[in-house]
Amino acid sequence: MRSYSREDDEFLNIGTRSRDSFLEILPRLGELDHSFYSISSKLIKREIIGNLLFDEQISYAEVLNFFFYLYLGVESVVFVRDYTYVYRTHDASTSQNVNELQALQELEIYKKMFQQIDRMGLPTFHYFKRMGNVVTYRISGFPTSKAIREYESFVSEVREMVTYQQPLISLIVPIYNVEKYLWSCLDSIAKQTYSNIEVLLVNDGSPDGSGVICQEFVARDSRFRYIEKENGGLSDARNVGIARAQGEFLSFVDSDDWIEQTYVEDMYRAALFNDAEVVVSNYKKFDVKDNCYWIHVFDDYYETHYSGEELIQQLPALERKDFSFTTSWGILFAHRLFDAISFPKGKTIEDTRTNYRLFAESRRLTYIHKALYNYRVGVDSISSRITEKLLVDVLECLMERMAVYAVKGWNVADERENVLMNLKMRYNQAKEAGLQNTEIFKRYAEFISLLE
Numbered sequence: 001m002r003s004y005s006r007e008d009d010e011f012l013n014i015g016t017r018s019r020d021s022f023l024e025i026l027p028r029l030g031e032l033d034h035s036f037y038s039i040s041s042k043l044i045k046r047e048i049i050g051n052l053l054f055d056e057q058i059s060y061a062e063v064l065n066f067f068f069y070l071y072l073g074v075e076s077v078v079f080v081r082d083y084t085y086v087y088r089t090h091d092a093s094t095s096q097n098v099n100e101l102q103a104l105q106e107l108e109i110y111k112k113m114f115q116q117i118d119r120m121g122l123p124t125f126h127y128f129k130r131m132g133n134v135v136t137y138r139i140s141g142f143p144t145s146k147a148i149r150e151y152e153s154f155v156s157e158v159r160e161m162v163t164y165q166q167p168l169i170s171l172i173v174p175i176y177n178v179e180k181y182l183w184s185c186l187d188s189i190a191k192q193t194y195s196n197i198e199v200l201l202v203n204d205g206s207p208d209g210s211g212v213i214c215q216e217f218v219a220r221d222s223r224f225r226y227i228e229k230e231n232g233g234l235s236d237a238r239n240v241g242i243a244r245a246q247g248e249f250l251s252f253v254d255s256d257d258w259i260e261q262t263y264v265e266d267m268y269r270a271a272l273f274n275d276a277e278v279v280v281s282n283y284k285k286f287d288v289k290d291n292c293y294w295i296h297v298f299d300d301y302y303e304t305h306y307s308g309e310e311l312i313q314q315l316p317a318l319e320r321k322d323f324s325f326t327t328s329w330g331i332l333f334a335h336r337l338f339d340a341i342s343f344p345k346g347k348t349i350e351d352t353r354t355n356y357r358l359f360a361e362s363r364r365l366t367y368i369h370k371a372l373y374n375y376r377v378g379v380d381s382i383s384s385r386i387t388e389k390l391l392v393d394v395l396e397c398l399m400e401r402m403a404v405y406a407v408k409g410w411n412v413a414d415e416r417e418n419v420l421m422n423l424k425m426r427y428n429q430a431k432e433a434g435l436q437n438t439e440i441f442k443r444y445a446e447f448i449s450l451l452e
Helices: 006-012 019-032 062-072 100-119 125-141 146-161 179-190 210-220 234-244 263-274 308-321 335-339 350-361 388-408 412-432 439-451
Strands: 016-018 076-078 169-175 197-204 224-229 249-252 278-287 292-294 303-307 331-334 364-377
Touching (some): 006 019, 016 019, 019 062, 019 076, 019 100, 062 100, 100 146, 125 146, 179 197, 224 234, 234 249, 234 350, 249 263, 249 335, 263 331, 263 364, 303 308, 388 412, 388 439, 412 439
Parallel strands (some): 169 197, 169 249, 197 224, 278 364
Antiparallel strands (some): 249 331, 278 292, 278 331
């Protein structure tokens, strides 16, 4: 008996579905349970079959072809999740001995299914993905077949035309003393090409006119929601937003930054097409003082995929390259990751304390090499002011994370290099800030000496 993950088990609980809602997810259902495409385990009204017959010209996947066209003629489908039929596989089974002609017949059926669903105006994503998987599988069995490679070309050609349902995605914007930049931030969110968003504006007790700007956007766009709270810091504001968020995915936008119009769309497509629970994008810096961009993403678009374990092992090295994996902005997270993880209230460098735990919890992650986030630098912030509290928080965070790496057996050698680099940077900043006579400065010197 096949066992399912929690997500797959929930997906199969379709109950009664209308024809269109059933057809939309049919390929995924068929992957999870062969009952949807097999000749057995079905009770069908005679009048639905009508004159529909099995195509005798098809020697393989004829059942797939028959039932797809049968489903086109129904009003609804009921799936009963009780085992009523035992399917026997053996060496002589057709499904175990497919030749090239039969593989081509199967691929042609999937191609026609995709085209039919597209003509009906239904989302084609699951048909695209299923066909892509079958093409990859058949190429592995017939690597020299030019005819099968043509179906690979078809999949590539239709990729940008694939349609899909847009689940709700939550954008969380913590706000404190950003009146000067807030309007441009919220305007960039309002102009997203992905429309099914909710925007949670969390005013963290800001004493300036930020609240008025928020109310303006709430009044003109029903997707914006305004939350006022007493000042509790960035982590607390984010946690409040997470608790109120209703989206399947969520992302954080700092209120003095702004995002590209395709920010949500590009990251959600990457999540959808790669079964990713986390998507990390790249960014551009905008220097307020010089009024210019620092652009460092200049080569071609590419994607890199990781399991949670793989990313954790590579994370120290990735963090030394840029801020893409270090900050919480510019990332799309599955909402479920925050079920047991939150940002540490009252602590600075909250992203470094939290991101690695979210990454470790994720089943699959994707990095897209595209600058979708605009990071404004030169703005006065808590993290840019070197204080004793900041130094204490940083040291606590670095030691905690290195300890977790050691206990878990992760890449602690690379993490040690990260810790040492950060300690030296903060040590020099503390010296410039005149904090040489503080206790925390002495502790930095001790740890640097120890790690070297």
